[in-house]
């Protein structure tokens with residue numbers, strides 16, 4: 001089910017939390033709402049869910065105006081960061097809950113819950129209680145429960161936010177695979193750019209209540225619309241008044257078109273990758289130097305014989321995407 005958000009505005013008191021937000025979520029896609037804390041991500045998700053009414057604008061689900069529909073009539077399932085499981089119910093009963101209140105026949109419920117538990121790799125834990133599960137297992141149970149009633153849209157608010165880094169990584173991969181199997185239109189909130197890039201097929205960058213950019217992760221990473229988006233999506237450095245990715249910096253021993261003189265200050269080897277830090281001198285600004293850095297393979301750093309004190313010449317690579325630094 002496609003979701004269209006059109007010119008949505010939402011304020012809490014004086015504070016405008018969503019400002020003319022328009023977003024298209026393609027049917028069957030896995031879309032990340034990415035942005036800094038307080039940017040409006042959760043509010044937008046709640047507007048889609050029907051838990052928050054926009055002051056103006058529309059939410060269309062599958063082409064139909066859902067702006068005034070209550071949550072239970074939108075065909076959405078949601079999972080929040082601190083998911084509240086029913087403690088006195090087993091994993092099986094938790095997942096079955098939505099089907100039970102919809103008075104589905106018992107054999108159908110059993111079949112569906114077993115299918116889902118297999119899908120989220122919890123089939124061996126059906127008889128356990130939530131307290132007997134790990135955090136990651138509990139989140140997977142929450143997802144199974146949300147999927148049980150066949151939602152057309154799945155909304156996840158920082159579903160893995162409270163978990164440690166290792167478990168988060170595992171669940172990301174798992175969510176991606178789950179989505180490839182189930183294809184339910186999914187929107188998830190995250191403030192972690194790596195998570196968004198790795199999992200989503202579309203990223204919507206939201207900050208200060210405004211959509212800063214939307215597109216495929218590769219597009220946004222390579223062609224950021226603003227210094228803000230560029231900085232938010234990954235490491236940046238500055239040469240010639242422009243921001244670029246450190247792996248797009250070319251260092252040579254000889255000057256050439258567009259190069260700037262620089263002196264290496266530090267070389268840090270981090271496994272396969274080498275980080276070369278230097279001071280760049282910008283032409284027309286005598287005495288003006290600023291720090292910058294390049295990320296390269298250990299091999300290319302070796303070819304340069306890069307070490308502190310070496311005088312070099314730096315420039316953005318030909319294919320580098322750059323944006324003005326300010």
Ligand SMILES: Nc1ncnc2c1ncn2[C@@H]1O[C@H](COP(=O)(O)OP(=O)(O)OP(=O)(O)O)[C@@H](O)[C@H]1O
Nearest residue numbers: 012017035036037038039040041042043044189191
């Ligand atoms: N019910 C509410 N009443 C008043 N202010 C609210 C309410 N809900 C959210 N806000 C404010 O709206 C702004 C956006 O909040 P929101 O939760 O949407 O941001 P977020 O991008 O999801 O942030 P985080 O990553 O920290 O969850 C914040 O400044 C928040 O304090």
